[in-house]
Amino acid sequence: MKQKGAFSRLSTYMLKHKLLYTVLLLITLFSIVLDLTMAWFLARITDAAVRMDVEAFSGLAWFGGLFLITAGVSSYFSAYLKINISAKIRNELRLDLMNHTLLLPQSYFDRNHSGDLLSRFTNDNQSVGEACGQVMIDLLRNPLLAVASFAYLIYINWLLALICITMGPLLYLVGKVFGKAMRKNSVQVQENMSRTTSFLNDILGSSMVFKSFSIERRLMKQYKGYSDSINAGEQNRGRIEGATGALSSVLGNLTFLLALVIAGYFVAKGSLEVGAMIAFIQLMNYLVMPFSALPGLVASMQQSLGAAQRIFEVMDAPAEVEALPEKQMQHPEFEQLNLSEVTFSYPGAGKLSLNQASLELPQGMQMAVVGPSGGGKSTLFKLLLGFYNPDEGEILINGQTVQGMSLEQLRSHFAYVPQESGLYTGSIRENIRNGRQDASEEEVIEALRQANAYDFVMELPEGVDSEIGEHGSRLSGGQRQRLSIARAMLKNAPILLLDEATAALDNESEKMVQQAIRKLMKDKTTIVIAHRLSTIQSADVILVMENGEIVERGNHEELLAAEGRYYDLYNSQLEQEETEGKEERSTNEEYGDKQGALLTPS
Numbered sequence: 001m002k003q004k005g006a007f008s009r010l011s012t013y014m015l016k017h018k019l020l021y022t023v024l025l026l027i028t029l030f031s032i033v034l035d036l037t038m039a040w041f042l043a044r045i046t047d048a049a050v051r052m053d054v055e056a057f058s059g060l061a062w063f064g065g066l067f068l069i070t071a072g073v074s075s076y077f078s079a080y081l082k083i084n085i086s087a088k089i090r091n092e093l094r095l096d097l098m099n100h101t102l103l104l105p106q107s108y109f110d111r112n113h114s115g116d117l118l119s120r121f122t123n124d125n126q127s128v129g130e131a132c133g134q135v136m137i138d139l140l141r142n143p144l145l146a147v148a149s150f151a152y153l154i155y156i157n158w159l160l161a162l163i164c165i166t167m168g169p170l171l172y173l174v175g176k177v178f179g180k181a182m183r184k185n186s187v188q189v190q191e192n193m194s195r196t197t198s199f200l201n202d203i204l205g206s207s208m209v210f211k212s213f214s215i216e217r218r219l220m221k222q223y224k225g226y227s228d229s230i231n232a233g234e235q236n237r238g239r240i241e242g243a244t245g246a247l248s249s250v251l252g253n254l255t256f257l258l259a260l261v262i263a264g265y266f267v268a269k270g271s272l273e274v275g276a277m278i279a280f281i282q283l284m285n286y287l288v289m290p291f292s293a294l295p296g297l298v299a300s301m302q303q304s305l306g307a308a309q310r311i312f313e314v315m316d317a318p319a320e321v322e323a324l325p326e327k328q329m330q331h332p333e334f335e336q337l338n339l340s341e342v343t344f345s346y347p348g349a350g351k352l353s354l355n356q357a358s359l360e361l362p363q364g365m366q367m368a369v370v371g372p373s374g375g376g377k378s379t380l381f382k383l384l385l386g387f388y389n390p391d392e393g394e395i396l397i398n399g400q401t402v403q404g405m406s407l408e409q410l411r412s413h414f415a416y417v418p419q420e421s422g423l424y425t426g427s428i429r430e431n432i433r434n435g436r437q438d439a440s441e442e443e444v445i446e447a448l449r450q451a452n453a454y455d456f457v458m459e460l461p462e463g464v465d466s467e468i469g470e471h472g473s474r475l476s477g478g479q480r481q482r483l484s485i486a487r488a489m490l491k492n493a494p495i496l497l498l499d500e501a502t503a504a505l506d507n508e509s510e511k512m513v514q515q516a517i518r519k520l521m522k523d524k525t526t527i528v529i530a531h532r533l534s535t536i537q538s539a540d541v542i543l544v545m546e547n548g549e550i551v552e553r554g555n556h557e558e559l560l561a562a563e564g565r566y567y568d569l570y571n572s573q574l575e576q577e578e579t580e581g582k583e584e585r586s587t588n589e590e591y592g593d594k595q596g597a598l599l600t601p602s
């Protein structure tokens with residue numbers, strides 16, 4: 001999308017505020033009239049002083065007072081309207097961006113960094129807002145002020161006006177050269193900001209990781225690199241702005257002196273009044289100032305259009321559905337789920353993540369999926385939930401291909417318990433209600449009870465109103481999982497997709513979570529991704545996935561008897577658990593011995 005495209009897209013937002021823009025434009029025109037009046041007023045005062053006309057001063061003082069009040073009021077409304085319009089447009093853009101972001105497919109989030117998205121919501125949005133208010137009006141006002149001043153100058157003395165306007169293009173040239181450098185610089189600073197936001201987003205969201213790995217120094221060094229690059233860009237901007245300011249000021253002063261010398265000459269010759277000379281000098285400022293300001297304004301408009309382009313890029317990314325779901329669908333009929341030779345590879349990935357996967361899941365069946373890391377277990381869930389579509393093969397619910405269903409309808413069949421609990425900042429009640437928004441208080445409490453979460457929630461000072469922090473950071477891992485289970489229970493969908501957390505919980509916590517999972521699975525059709533094989537021995541069917549293929553299927557006994565991949569996995573895990581058990585026992589004994597030694601008097 002070209003910047004022109006960004007501008008026309010942006011104008012649709014601006015046109016919604018035609019009335020406000022019209023008022024703002026009228027005030028802007030009025031402020032130009034006020035500027036010219038100022039020049040006229042200076043001329044009148046000077047003439048009265050030269051003529052020693054004392055009587056004229058009381059009238060002039062009244063006029064001056066009125067002028068100041070009018071200018072003040074006009075300046076207030078101009079500033080207020082500029083901010084008002086730009087805030088409204090920023091708000092509308094933010095909402096549209098959020099609305100579209102929520103409609104984007106999972107593949108978009110897999111490809112793009114959340115920090116980059118964040119900077120489009122913040123930095124870019126801010127920059128576009130400025131363009132629609134201050135920058136836009138200044139871009140209109142400056143040329144108009146220059147033209148009006150020039151007309152007035154010609155009225156005072158056309159020869160003088162023509163001599164003085166020669167400075168204008170010179171100032172414009174300076175502004176243009178530096179404006180280009182400024183634009184390049186601001187694009188660079190914006191990119192560095194976006195990189196830094198992405199970095200901060202990663203780091204600040206995982207404080208426990210950097211603390212536990214003691215990588216604070218490395219992170220500090222990395223952040224210093226990012227921060228220094230922003231600093232270098234800003235220092236550079238200082239140099240560019242300094243040079244522009246210095247050159248503009250030299251040229252401005254030169255213009256002033258030129259105007260003074262030439263006008264003085266005309267006064268000395270008797271062809272110009274002193275008052276007119278003062279007005280002339282003032283008008284000269286109005287005439288040449290816009291020339292130096294314009295290139296900078298054009299540069300910042302271009303920068304803002306770049307920012308708008310980044311926002312529209314997200315809005316143009318294909319959405320997975322056309323509109324946000326009206327409400328959560330409930331209790332769809334369910335008889336059977338089938339996967340028929342489903343093959344899939346992630347966009348851009350060279351290899352298959354699912355290869356000819358077929359399965360049959362009738363109502364009430366409890367299915368477990370196991371296998372080595374990277375085998376395709378989570379990918380299977382992603383396809384079931386409609387995050388991605390199969391490249392080949394079909395997914396069918398009740399014999400009907402899911403391709404023909406709306407995503408809302410498809411997802412209403414599943415209650416998903418992800419590996420990371422996926423809780424949001426907010427209260428426990430708000431988080432549980434994400435399972436079903438219209439759930440009553442009793443239903444929320446019942447879900448908490450079923451998920452073995454009720455007791456710990458009630459022990460919190462504010463019960464279900466307790467805030468759980470970023471991603472539930474104020475809770476333990478097991479507590480987070482139980483809340484995630486309660487949320488799924490409340491949804492009460494026919495098929496439960498459970499991605500067992502790999503994070504080790506302590507025995508007590510694990511028992512509570514397992515209990516909650518069992519209650520959740522009761523009478524439910526379930527597919528569980530299991531990392532601990534001990535938890536899924538009673539499953540009706542166990543699928544073993546490797547390199548995207550279902551390489552074995554059967555129940556626990558059948559698979560053990562077959563002595564294949566499951567048998568190997570099971571035995572290696574058993575061995576591992578035994579070794580860990582031994583290590584744990586010996587640690588406890590050692591610890592016990594030490595305690596004993598400490599307690600035994602020597």
Ligand SMILES: Nc1ncnc2c1ncn2[C@@H]1O[C@H](COP(=O)(O)OP(=O)(O)OP(=O)(O)O)[C@@H](O)[C@H]1O
Pocket residue numbers: 110346347349353372373374375376377378379380
């Ligand atoms: N967003 C993605 N883009 C590209 N490739 C991906 C993506 N997600 C997963 N993969 C690849 O797809 C394959 C299957 O991954 P998947 O996450 O389904 O494995 P898994 O069996 O769930 O592993 P684990 O037990 O470690 O969670 C892997 O080779 C992985 O690298």
